[in-house]
Amino acid sequence: MLIDWTHFTPWTALAGGVLLGLASALFVLLNGRILGISGIVGGLLRPRAGDIGWRLAFVLGMLVAPGAYWLLAGPTAPRIDAGWGVVVLAGLLVGVGTRYGSGCTSGHGVCGLSRLSPRSLVATLAFMGAGFVTVFLARHALG
């Protein structure tokens, strides 16, 4: 295995991870909820009285995060290589898959593993495994 030393950023990754853990901790302790993005957003498509406001407040916080980061630290330069068609297909798969699997990287990967949930461990292994295989196929076997 070859390590990509030029892109490897252990300290910012760790610091960002701690922020994600802190947000998940605050959410469950203050609001009594699991910080799982696909569940929070997916629930907006199944609207029930009294179940909308907290989801919107959370999503609004996420949407202003890039502006806050820009003010504090300056611009970021994400690398988005996927073409438009791939972006649409990927979005559909992520939408359907996270709802059938009841969670994504945040709900299963961070909160579920932190709760020591066997169900979330299985989900995390499944989506990580599928991610590894997909990138292998796209970049090495077919690409």
Place this chain on the structure above:
Amino acid sequence: MNTSLVKSRISEFVVGLVFGLGLIVSGMTDPGKVLGFLDLAGLWDPSLAFVMGGAIAVGLFAFALAKKRTTSFLGGAMHLPTSRSIDRRLVVGSLVFGAGWGLAGFCPGPAIVSAGAGQPKAIVFVLAMLAGMWLFEMAEGRMRRPPKHQAGAH
């Protein structure tokens, strides 16, 4: 709105903001970096393992404390998952999600944050993701079974 509701809304907004900042700082909002982690056979960028490690290190303590509580610190109910079944839905759904994640390098949180930054591809990804979630809701058919409770609220 009463005071406790206002406190909850502020808390949810701030937590969303902190979470979004964490995704940006960690590199999760950079699909190139995510795919660099998922590319085991190429030049591998192990950074995302550090993201997960940092998050879980903090989360372990919080959830151990949360399990002992009957109400949240703001006085509301605890909405913790109750489902324990490891079934085909969980596995197949997660595999489909992982395939989509590997195709573009976006998972739901980073895609929404990047859409907030005005990234056109992230906005299109989020719209497609919402369409996928809506397809799920349609396929589930609200009439065929009683509404799901907090079990699936990940």
